[in-house]
Every structure is written in structure tokens, then in C-alpha cells.
Amino acid sequence: MLGTILLIVLILLLIGAFPAWPHSRSWGYAPSGTVGIVVIVVLILVVMGQI
Template sequence: MSLSLILLIILILLLLGAIPTWPYSSGWGYGPSGIIGLLLVVLVVLMLLGRI
């Protein structure tokens, strides 16, 4: 496995854990999932450009 694939899997799992529908994260709002989602988009764009 390459490093970019491992990072992609970790970010997807973090994004699923930060969704505000889970009971432990209901008070967080959309901030954490938005930040992790942005990191995921940046990682995917870098993967498509071949930088990672």
C-alpha cells in the first residue's frame, strides 16, 4: 500500500467519526467534519495531480 492510500483511508474514517449525527459529537456542529472534508479534498486533488 502506498502512503497516499493509507492517508486517504484514515481521513475517510476521521470524516465518518466527526459527522454530527453520532451521539458523542452532536454538540460539535459541522466544524470538525468540514475541516476533515477539506483535507480529504486537498489529498484527493494532490493524488490526481501526482504530487503524492
């Protein structure tokens, strides 16, 4: 249950960090890339049963 909630929150962060809005265009892909890596790690841990 906790893993599912954590995964949903991280996916929302990934969508929010995507550089598509005018205030975040100068950030590049660093925020979404970092959150994307965290989402992948959490997804792997959920699949392996660690979370």
C-alpha cells in the same frame, strides 16, 4: 501507496467526525467540514501525482 493509506485514514476520520452521535451533536459541522477539506486537498494531490 502512501497516498492511498492517507486517503483511507482521512475518510475514516471524516466518518468519525460526522455529528450523528449524541456526544458530538453540539459540535455542529465544524469537525467534519475541516476533515472534509483535508480529504479534498489530499485527493487533489493524489490525482496530480504529488503524493
